[in-house]
Amino acid sequence: MQVKVLDYGFDEEKELNYVKYRVIDIDSISQKKLMDELEEETEIISGELVLTVYFEKEYFPFGSQEATIRMDDFIAREEIEMTVFLSGVLED
Incomplete structure (x- = not known):
């Protein structure tokens, strides 16, 4: 499984x-x-699962000043975290 933002x-x-x-x-x-x-919004587009997660401002992973400077790092971390989360859901 691969997850991309x-x-x-x-x-x-x-x-x-x-x-x-x-x-x-x-x-x-x-x-x-x-x-x-x-519970999040999910849909299949061209055979691929698309997942949309909504966040309150204080929990948004790309909302910090540091994220604007190192966005690639924050995106990579978010992709890894979502991969781990989804893998856990599939294991249950």
């Missing part, structure tokens, strides 16, 4: 920050399990 920012309608992830290299059974188990 597709997009991040602020959703005006929901008034929350968000991170959108693309989850690839998983089979359709695992995709379905994640869609059923996760």
